[in-house]
Amino acid sequence: MIKKQLKLILVSTPIGYLGSGKGGGVELTIVSLIKGLISLGHKIILIAPKGSKLPFESELLEIRLIDGVDQPSWQHQDRKDPVLIPSKSVLPNLWEEVIDIANKSDAVINFAYDWLPLWLTKTQSIKIFHLISMGAESIVMKETISEISELFPFRLAFHTKRQSKDYSLKTDPIIVGNGFDTDDYLFNEMENGPLGWAGRIAPEKGLEDAVKVANDLGEKLLVWGLIEDKEYASKIENTFTNEIVEWKGFLPTNKFQEQLGRCRALINTPKWNEAYGNVIVEAMACGVPVIAYDLGGPGELIEDGFNGFLVKPNDIEGLIKATKSISEIKRKNCRAWFEKKATSKVFAERVENWLHKGLNKKISADLQD
Numbered sequence: 001m002i003k004k005q006l007k008l009i010l011v012s013t014p015i016g017y018l019g020s021g022k023g024g025g026v027e028l029t030i031v032s033l034i035k036g037l038i039s040l041g042h043k044i045i046l047i048a049p050k051g052s053k054l055p056f057e058s059e060l061l062e063i064r065l066i067d068g069v070d071q072p073s074w075q076h077q078d079r080k081d082p083v084l085i086p087s088k089s090v091l092p093n094l095w096e097e098v099i100d101i102a103n104k105s106d107a108v109i110n111f112a113y114d115w116l117p118l119w120l121t122k123t124q125s126i127k128i129f130h131l132i133s134m135g136a137e138s139i140v141m142k143e144t145i146s147e148i149s150e151l152f153p154f155r156l157a158f159h160t161k162r163q164s165k166d167y168s169l170k171t172d173p174i175i176v177g178n179g180f181d182t183d184d185y186l187f188n189e190m191e192n193g194p195l196g197w198a199g200r201i202a203p204e205k206g207l208e209d210a211v212k213v214a215n216d217l218g219e220k221l222l223v224w225g226l227i228e229d230k231e232y233a234s235k236i237e238n239t240f241t242n243e244i245v246e247w248k249g250f251l252p253t254n255k256f257q258e259q260l261g262r263c264r265a266l267i268n269t270p271k272w273n274e275a276y277g278n279v280i281v282e283a284m285a286c287g288v289p290v291i292a293y294d295l296g297g298p299g300e301l302i303e304d305g306f307n308g309f310l311v312k313p314n315d316i317e318g319l320i321k322a323t324k325s326i327s328e329i330k331r332k333n334c335r336a337w338f339e340k341k342a343t344s345k346v347f348a349e350r351v352e353n354w355l356h357k358g359l360n361k362k363i364s365a366d367l368q369d
């Protein structure tokens with residue numbers, strides 16, 4: 001039985017071009033999902049802000065680049081703020097392109113955590129699906145997502161159960177996790193490396209707590225990621241008399257995984273309901289155990305004592321204790337967890353099932369288009 005090939009339009013985040021790092025984890029999610037969907041034989045049109053690049057090409061992939069000004073990200077606005085669409089914004093431009101070509105597709109997948117695409121879902125006949133990439137960071141977004149869940153329960157998917165609990169949903173949430181290309185991450189056996197931390201350098205990511213751990217242990221902390229908030233970054237540096245943080249910059253995946261793989265542990269200290277936590281799984285893919293706060297996504301990705309340790313949020317002593325015990329975790333367990341639960345192939349299969357559910361088609365159709 002041959003599965004039906006779907007013609008899909010994927011609409012990228014309007015917060016920076018793909019590869020800029022401004023969009024955070026969603027950038028890699030889009031790249032991995034495209035790779036996975038192509039490996040399943042689906043045809044993709046990616047609509048993304050100008051400057052976006054993908055690290056591979058395929059006959060099944062077309063990219064359309066759209067000009068315009070970045071959207072402000074919701075995580076840096078007040079919960080009660082209204083919807084903002086700046087002058088010459090890329091967001092409506094992306095969606096004008098979608099509306100122009102949507103009749104050539106079976107479905108559209110939106111990756112923007114934004115009001116406009118959600119609102120279009122109820123006003124357009126296009127079948128728009130939304131992979132929600134954050135917890136409920138704004139009241140208007142929470143209300144809009146809840147409304148769509150009532151009108152079209154199968155058009156929404158979430159990365160983790162804990163993320164979905166932020167929303168008032170009318171039916172059980174569809175959870176698709178996330179996934180990364182196995183070939184992009186090499187297993188590293190080295191057990192005695194440094195401590196690492198990775199993510200956007202912004203208050204909700206809680207870098208200061210990991211720095212406290214390294215400081216207490218008299219070690220350096222290697223830090224990878226885009227400095228989104230310069231003031232916050234220098235405040236962390238100035239809090240400690242010793243030079244604890246070794247800034248490694250924002251690296252492309254191949255270099256990032258190579259350096260990350262040499263760590264003995266990744267410390268992940270979010271202060272918000274982290275929707276997933278890409279860097280956690282990327283570390284595990286390299287064989288690096290993760291010590292994280294039991295908050296949001298990390299709590300579902302880490303099996304305490306198997307691929308890392310979970311610690312009560314804000315418990316620095318707990319982080320220190322876990323760091324001292326990290327040799328108890330087998331690095332092979334981390335890679336095995338990744339290969340079973342979070343490759344781009346398993347992710348794409350979960351997304352494919354979600355789309356079929358939403359399109360109300362059989363999971364495997366008998367005929368190809």
Ligand code: UDP
Nearest residue numbers: 024025028200224225250251256277278279
């Ligand atoms: N990242 C990267 N290079 C770096 C550090 C981080 O490409 O040097 C990427 C990483 O691969 C991940 C993203 O930054 O996809 C951070 O995503 P995460 O889900 O951890 O957090 P978010 O930024 O979405 O809150």
